[in-house]
Amino acid sequence: MARIFGIDLGTTNSLIAAMEDGAPRVIAVGGNHSALLPSVVAIAPDGAITVGECAIEMEPHLTVERDGRVSAIGFAGGQYGAVIRSVKRYMGLGGDEIAPEDRARYTFADLSGSVVRFQIGKRVLTPSQISAEILRALKDGAERALRAAGKDEKVERVVITVPAYFNDGQRQATKDAGRLAGLEVVRLVNEPTAASLAYGLNKRATGNVAVFDFGGGTFDISILSVKEGIFEVLATNGDTHLGGDDIDRVIVDWLLAELPDALKLDRHVWNSARMAAENAKKRLSDVAETPVAVDLLGHSIRKHLTRDALEKMAEPFLARALKRCELAVADAQLTPADIDAVVLVGGSTRMPLVRQRVAAMFHKEPLCSIDPDQVVALGAAVQASVLMGTQGDMLLLDVVPLSLGIETMGGVMERLIHRNTTIPTSVAEGFTTAVDNQTHVDIHVLQGERELAKDCRSLARFKLGPIQPQPAGVPRIEVTFLIDANGILNVNARDERTGREHSVDVKPSYGLTDDEIERMLEEAIDLGEQDLEERLLISYRNDAEQILGALRKQLGEFGALVDVGERGRMDEVVERLEAARTGTDRELIAKLVEELNEVTTPFAERIMDAAIKLALEKKSVEELS
Amino acid sequence: MIECPSCGRRQQPLLICADCGSPLAATLDCFAALGMPRKLTIDLGALERRYHELSRMIHPDRFASSVARVRDASLRATATLTRSYRTLRDPVARGLYWLELNGEKLAENNKRVPPELAELVFEVQEQLAGMHDAPADSDAACELAAQVVARRSQLQATMDASRAELERNFVKWDQRPDEKMLTLELKAILSSIAYLRTLIRDVDRALENSKAA
Ligand SMILES: Nc1ncnc2c1ncn2[C@@H]1O[C@H](COP(=O)(O)OP(=O)(O)O)[C@@H](O)[C@H]1O
Numbered sequence: 001m002a003r004i005f006g007i008d009l010g011t012t013n014s015l016i017a018a019m020e021d022g023a024p025r026v027i028a029v030g031g032n033h034s035a036l037l038p039s040v041v042a043i044a045p046d047g048a049i050t051v052g053e054c055a056i057e058m059e060p061h062l063t064v065e066r067d068g069r070v071s072a073i074g075f076a077g078g079q080y081g082a083v084i085r086s087v088k089r090y091m092g093l094g095g096d097e098i099a100p101e102d103r104a105r106y107t108f109a110d111l112s113g114s115v116v117r118f119q120i121g122k123r124v125l126t127p128s129q130i131s132a133e134i135l136r137a138l139k140d141g142a143e144r145a146l147r148a149a150g151k152d153e154k155v156e157r158v159v160i161t162v163p164a165y166f167n168d169g170q171r172q173a174t175k176d177a178g179r180l181a182g183l184e185v186v187r188l189v190n191e192p193t194a195a196s197l198a199y200g201l202n203k204r205a206t207g208n209v210a211v212f213d214f215g216g217g218t219f220d221i222s223i224l225s226v227k228e229g230i231f232e233v234l235a236t237n238g239d240t241h242l243g244g245d246d247i248d249r250v251i252v253d254w255l256l257a258e259l260p261d262a263l264k265l266d267r268h269v270w271n272s273a274r275m276a277a278e279n280a281k282k283r284l285s286d287v288a289e290t291p292v293a294v295d296l297l298g299h300s301i302r303k304h305l306t307r308d309a310l311e312k313m314a315e316p317f318l319a320r321a322l323k324r325c326e327l328a329v330a331d332a333q334l335t336p337a338d339i340d341a342v343v344l345v346g347g348s349t350r351m352p353l354v355r356q357r358v359a360a361m362f363h364k365e366p367l368c369s370i371d372p373d374q375v376v377a378l379g380a381a382v383q384a385s386v387l388m389g390t391q392g393d394m395l396l397l398d399v400v401p402l403s404l405g406i407e408t409m410g411g412v413m414e415r416l417i418h419r420n421t422t423i424p425t426s427v428a429e430g431f432t433t434a435v436d437n438q439t440h441v442d443i444h445v446l447q448g449e450r451e452l453a454k455d456c457r458s459l460a461r462f463k464l465g466p467i468q469p470q471p472a473g474v475p476r477i478e479v480t481f482l483i484d485a486n487g488i489l490n491v492n493a494r495d496e497r498t499g500r501e502h503s504v505d506v507k508p509s510y511g512l513t514d515d516e517i518e519r520m521l522e523e524a525i526d527l528g529e530q531d532l533e534e535r536l537l538i539s540y541r542n543d544a545e546q547i548l549g550a551l552r553k554q555l556g557e558f559g560a561l562v563d564v565g566e567r568g569r570m571d572e573v574v575e576r577l578e579a580a581r582t583g584t585d586r587e588l589i590a591k592l593v594e595e596l597n598e599v600t601t602p603f604a605e606r607i608m609d610a611a612i613k614l615a616l617e618k619k620s621v622e623e624l625s
Numbered sequence: 626m627i628e629c630p631s632c633g634r635r636q637q638p639l640l641i642c643a644d645c646g647s648p649l650a651a652t653l654d655c656f657a658a659l660g661m662p663r664k665l666t667i668d669l670g671a672l673e674r675r676y677h678e679l680s681r682m683i684h685p686d687r688f689a690s691s692v693a694r695v696r697d698a699s700l701r702a703t704a705t706l707t708r709s710y711r712t713l714r715d716p717v718a719r720g721l722y723w724l725e726l727n728g729e730k731l732a733e734n735n736k737r738v739p740p741e742l743a744e745l746v747f748e749v750q751e752q753l754a755g756m757h758d759a760p761a762d763s764d765a766a767c768e769l770a771a772q773v774v775a776r777r778s779q780l781q782a783t784m785d786a787s788r789a790e791l792e793r794n795f796v797k798w799d800q801r802p803d804e805k806m807l808t809l810e811l812k813a814i815l816s817s818i819a820y821l822r823t824l825i826r827d828v829d830r831a832l833e834n835s836k837a838a
């Protein structure tokens with residue numbers, strides 16, 4: 001039987017692992033023999049996709065050339081192609097749930113839909129499709145590594161880990177990503193639980209374990225009871241939008257404090273600052289003080305960051321995480337003193353402050369003997385071997401992180417399955433009609449802990465029926481809400497009188513429908529079969545259109561920065577490109593785009609320079625007054 | 626009777642096929658699902674061992690590569706098992722379930738105040754109203770909040786006492802399960818626990834709101 005692989009589809013980094021001679025091992029998928037694949041996806045204007053280290057190089061940023069000049073490079077977003085990082089933050093979100101700061105960072109297609117859609121060139125991609133590219137890169141990388149080791153093995157069946165606190169929509173979106181990558185997702189496993197499996201494999205431990213998982217984008221805390229190979233989750237809590245990314249953002253704000261907002265949000269400037277900030281943060285896990293620098297055009301920002309200052313910035317985020325820990329311990333009906341071992345997972349637990357605070361909370365030195373970057377993937381491989389039946393009597397009993405219920409009269413949420421209930425679990429609820437001859441009953445399923453439906457997250461809506469016309473209250477329909485071992489809801493309805501199964505057409509409030517996924521799969525195939533030549537021509541034409549459009553706009557706004565001779569050269573190339581654009585000579589279009597780029601570069605740099613000077617002047621005027 | 630999706634044998638409803646050991650999606654009461662005697666007193670250690678043992682046999686992780694029919698049976702059987710375990714593990718949930726099995730039920734939304742709690746409930750409500758009306762951040766509001774916190778511990782202590790009484794009585798009731806009087810007693814204690822639980826939740830919510838304000 002085909003092996004099942006374990007995948008940690010992380011916000012920052014992704015890994016793939018498998019059992020090898022009874023022990024879980026990560027597979028080196030990176031070019032440099034690294035197991036970590038940065039979860040960064042670059043999509044070129046022509047639709048070409050790159051994942052990992054190489055994609056990072058295409059992120060818009062400022063770079064200092066050999067001659068000392070600073071230039072802006074990378075895919076600037078939208079029509080110029082884009083580089084998407086931390087796509088996991090967008091999994092399962094609706095368009096209306098996108099934060100304003102995200103809108104400055106990426107270009108989105110219409111934000112009214114039930115799914116976030118990134119607009120990149122002519123392509124519109126959902127987070128599941130982008131995650132599918134990461135999964136595909138892991139699959140290809142692993143198959144290549146296996147071939148190099150003399151094994152002709154395909155990666156087809158996988159376990160994928162998700163944050164324990166992921167809701168139904170986020171889990172579904174992850175499963176969809178697997179399907180879009182052509183993988184069979186045998187099981188979704190919660191990341192902290194996976195980590196506990198990795199630790200539990202060699203030491204047949206018994207006792208209560210707390211797993212503290214603080215990564216780039218998400219935070220999870222899970223409390224488990226381990227006994228004779230049974231890993232039973234007692235409670236879990238977390239925040240799917242809390243992690244090292246948030247700390248980086250605060251450092252960036254401090255670093256760019258003197259710049260005006262318009263410049264701070266410039267994708268080149270912001271990304272350069274983000275890289276500098278993250279690197280400084282990581283260095284401060286080892287040293288007490290570090291310089292931080294960002295080179296802008298003609299100016300550079302040079303500051304010093306101390307560990308003390310960083311810890312003050314990180315404190316509010318850590319406090320939020322620790323509050324979640326308290327709640328989880330209480331939900332497990334334990335006190336911190338009942339916890340026998342604390343496991344640290346995730347890159348952000350390398351911060352000394354995090355270690356100290358976790359140790360203080362549980363009165364115990366936390367365990368971190370397994371690389372916190374790898375432990376989740378290793379645990380996923382262990383769970384994969386449990387699923388293959390090669391792990392003896394080891395068994396994982398996980399819980400649902402959020403309560404599930406339905407909207408009742410007056411907009412109140414009636415809880416049917418409480419959070420921290422062991423899964424799989426099901427509950428049956430009887431429904432009837434409210435008025436005579438009613439033929440349908442509308443049901444609104446919710447997830448969350450708040451009292452009112454409007455404060456919970458809408459999960460799905462469905463209509464029961466058609467129901468035979470009868471007096472009010474006579475029909476009896478039993479609806480079974482079943483949460484499977486992946487933490488995903490399934491709904492079934494049965495007429496209690498006739499015993500007949502009702503078909504339930506559940507419309508998810510967020511996320512993709514089956515039809516949409518089918519269409520995406522078909523599109524992917526179509527795209528592959530479309531004539532390559534034609535596709536290239538279209539993408540070159542798009543390039544031309546973009547650069548011409550952008551130049552027109554810049555000349556409108558900053559025309560004063562161009563001298564007559566320069567303008568003449570530009571106009572001449574523009575004219576030739578306009579003509580070539582309607583033809584079919586792809587090479588000619590490419591050559592002219594290149595040429596136009598060249599003649600306009602000094603102009604572009606002057607615009608950037610002027611903008612920064614203006615901003616800094618404004619700042620100093622403000623300071624004087 | 627139920628048919629095993631693996632070997633096809635028809636048999637009494639259980640969670641595991643008597644012939645081939647495959648999971649069966651039978652509809653069972655909580656005691657039967659776990660093979661425990663239908664009693665209010667339960668050996669929690671034995672209950673957990675039984676739960677783990679059955680989970681090892683029927684959990685979907687054991688059937689990841691089986692045909693859809695068997696996977697589905699495993700999913701449903703395990704859902705029944707975990708729900709049953711949760712119900713029996715908690716004395717209050719177990720008591721309520723036992724009443725239900727005996728055709729009794731607590732009043733749907735439990736509006737009636739149990740007589741022995743009347744005075745306490747009145748005082749709590751008075752305090753909550755006071756806290757709600759006091760101007761935010763005023764000394765009076767702080768004072769009232771402190772009183773409500775003290776009241777909460779009192780409510781919790783009353784609830785703990787009721788739970789302890791419930792478990793003490795389980796033994797007695799198990800010996801004479803058919804006496805109507807005993808059912809009434811059980812019902813009375815469970816109502817007051819349910820009532821206290823709602824009250825504590827209201828208090829927590831009020832405290833939360835006053836903190837947010
Ligand atoms: N030495 C370090 N000190 C502080 N933070 C670190 C260090 N190394 C990595 N990180 C942070 O850890 C996060 C990534 O952790 P990871 O566990 O890979 O996240 P995820 O699971 O969300 O992909 C990033 O925010 C990164 O900046």
Ligand SMILES: [Mg+2]
Pocket residue numbers: 010011191215216346376
């Ligand atoms: Mg992680």
